[in-house]
Amino acid sequence: MDSKRFKMLDEPFTCLICHKKVEPLNYTARDHCPYCLTSIHLDNLPGDRQNPCHGILNPIDIMSKKGEIKIVYKCAKCGEIKVNKMANDDNYDLILKISANKDIN
Secondary structure, eight states: OOTTTOOOOOOOEEOTTTOOEEOOOSSSOOOSOTTTOOEEOOOSSTTOOOOSOOOEEEEEEEEEETTEEEEEEEETTTOOEEEEEOOTTSOHHHHHHHHHOTTOO
16 A cells, blocks of 8 residues: 555544444554454544444455455445454454354344
8 A cells, every 4th residue: 555645543542332442553553453353433544534424334345355354344334345454462362253154244
């Protein structure tokens, strides 16, 4: 991805869904909760915080691309599909559950 279009925001936050405190990754920008895997639809481009939707991004599928595991999200508010890389500390049991059960939402 073009580095001019990627804004590195690796900030702590409290998950709006599971309410757990989420710490920064310290190696790339964190873009979802590692516990429940949800995210908030905030960005048009990574880190820009310019999307007005602010809907809940629910994980709906898992895919592997070029050896990387990616989480596929669908926004509960606008329906947009987004894809984010799995983080090292993500809930792997939930990753497996989503991968095995394509109709979780």
